[in-house]
Amino acid sequence: MKHSTILMIFMIAASLAAPRGATAIVGPSADHGPLERHVVMVLARQAKAASFCTGVVIASDIVLTAAHCVRDAANTAVHFRDANGQPIMRPVAAIATHPGYRPNAIVTREKSIDLALVLLTTALPERFAAANLSDDASTTIGQRFRIAGYGLTREGVGASGGTFHWGPLAARAPLSRILLWAEGADGHALGACTGDSGGPIFAESDATVVAITNWSTGVPPSHCGALTQGALVAPQRSWIDGVLATWRTR
Numbered sequence: 001m002k003h004s005t006i007l008m009i010f011m012i013a014a015s016l017a018a019p020r021g022a023t024a025i026v027g028p029s030a031d032h033g034p035l036e037r038h039v040v041m042v043l044a045r046q047a048k049a050a051s052f053c054t055g056v057v058i059a060s061d062i063v064l065t066a067a068h069c070v071r072d073a074a075n076t077a078v079h080f081r082d083a084n085g086q087p088i089m090r091p092v093a094a095i096a097t098h099p100g101y102r103p104n105a106i107v108t109r110e111k112s113i114d115l116a117l118v119l120l121t122t123a124l125p126e127r128f129a130a131a132n133l134s135d136d137a138s139t140t141i142g143q144r145f146r147i148a149g150y151g152l153t154r155e156g157v158g159a160s161g162g163t164f165h166w167g168p169l170a171a172r173a174p175l176s177r178i179l180l181w182a183e184g185a186d187g188h189a190l191g192a193c194t195g196d197s198g199g200p201i202f203a204e205s206d207a208t209v210v211a212i213t214n215w216s217t218g219v220p221p222s223h224c225g226a227l228t229q230g231a232l233v234a235p236q237r238s239w240i241d242g243v244l245a246t247w248r249t250r
Contacts, residue, residue, distance in 0.1 A: 033166075034207070035146065035148050035164075035166055035202065035207060036148075036164045037057075037127060037128055037129045038056055038057050038128070038129060038130070038131040038148075038200065038207055039054060039055070039056055039057070039148050039149070039150070039164060039199060039200065040054070040055050040056075040057060040063060040078050040079065040080045040124070040128070041053070041054060041055070041078065041079040041080065041150045041162070041195075042054065042055040042063065042065045042069050042070065042076065042077075042078060042079075042118065042198055043076065043077045043078070043079050043089070044069060044070055044071045044075060044076050044077075045071065045075045046071050046075060051069070052079075052150070052161065052162075052195050053065055053066060053069035053195060053196075053197045053198035053199070054148070054149040054150050054151065054195065054196055054197065054198045054199030054200075054213070055069070055078065055118065055198050055199065056131050056198075056199065056200035056209055056212070057124060057128050057129065057130055057131060058130050058131060058133060058209075058240075058244075059130050059244065060123040060124055060128070060130065061119060061120040061121075061122065061123045061124065062117060062118065062119055062120070062244065062247070063078055063117070063118040063120070064115065064116075064117055064118075064133075064200075064209070064212060064233075064240070065115075065116055065117075065118060065197075065198030065199075065212065066114045066115065066116065066197045066198035066212055066213065066214045066231070067097045067098055067101040067103075067113075067114045067115055067116040068101075068103065068114055068197065068214070069116065069197055069198040070095050070097070070116045070118060072095065073091075073092040073093060073094055073095050074092075076092045076095060076118065077089045077090060077091060077092060078090040078092065078118065078120055078124075080124070080125075080128075082125070083125075083127070090120050090121070090122065090124070091120070091121045092118055092119065092120060092121065093119045093120060093121045094118075094119040094247065095116060095117070095118055095119070096116065096117040096119075096243045097115075097116045098113040098114070098115040098116065098236065098239060099113075099239070100112065100113035101113055101114055101115065101116075111178070113178065113231055113236060114212070114214035114215075114231050115212055115231050115236055115239075115240075116198075117240065117243050117244070119247055131200060131202075131207045131208070131209050132206075132207060132208045132209065133208070133209050133233050133234075133237065133240065134203070134208050134209060134210045134232075134233050134234045135234050135237060136234055137177060137232055137234035137235050139171045139175060139180060139210075139232075140171065140175075141171055141172060141173060141175070142170050142171060142172075143170065143171040143204075144168060144169070144170050144171075144185055144204040145168070145169045145170070145171070145180075145182060145201050145202060145203060145204055145210055145211075146166050146167070146168055146169070146201070146202040146203075146204060147166060147167055147168075147169050147182070147191070147192060147196070147199070147200075147201050147202075147213060147228060148164070148165070148166040148199055148200055148201075148202060149164075149165065149166075149192065149195065149196030149197075149199035149213065150162055150163065150164055150165075150195055150196070150199070151165075151192060151193045151194055151195030151196030151197075151199070152193045152194045152195055152196075152224070153165060153193070155193055155194070155218070155222055155223065155224045155225070161194070161195045162195075166202075167184070167188075167190045168184070168185035168186070168188075168190070168204075169182040169183065169184060169185055169190070169191070169201065169228060170182060170183060170184070170185040170186075172227075176232075177232075177235060178231065178232055178235050179211075179229055179230065179231060179232060180201060180210065180211040180229070180230040180231075180232055181227065181228075181229055182201070182227075182228050182229075182230070183226065183227055183228070184225075184226075189219075189225050189226060190225060191216050191218070191224065191225050191226055191227060191228040192213045192215075192216035192224065192228040193216060193223075193224035193225065194223075194224070196213050196216070197213055197214055197215075197216075198212060198213065198214070199212070199213045200212065200213075201213060201228075201230045209233050210230075210232065210233060210234075211230030211231055211232050211233060212230055212231050212233065213228060213229075213230045214229055214230060214231055215228070215229040216228045216229065
């Protein structure tokens, strides 16, 4: 099956899974600026279901994403487009899921660290660059960030996904030592949507990854565009660095 056909299957699945009606999710328009070279798509399949997420490049062959975005290595892939715009699917060699991840955390009300590392079989093209990971876990109300992803820009419309977007966020209460809660900056209704999970929340001034998007909600019945939650990266650096060290010594 051609890569473009596989990608469309993921988009259709996302469209069927998402409620309809909301608009203007992440970014007002497509943006091919410097942040894009740090970001890829993460595709996963299970039985007859399929999904797509976003991930951030932290090494030439390693992507950081959300744990709920991955399956086993055989059923997870990284997607990007080459210089000519042709879709590329890169196989996965190994996956490490954070030991603190709880798939049913919302139901069981458990603390969950929704992070995963993906090791590719081969390095990404040179146009991709590793993003820096924050080592500062402190946040303040109103602190500004930039969320980036390949998710839907029109909730419930699968064809609106797959294009890189970013938008400004600002931290809001509650403050947490493991999670970032954020909403659109400057009073704008903006946040993550289907497909943005696993993507980076960058610092306002550079490509330092502060958090990884893992959940969003909107004004009911919408699930997008109002409030975004991300797992802070700094408190998990020891786990991330430990996995990278293990993979490098194989």
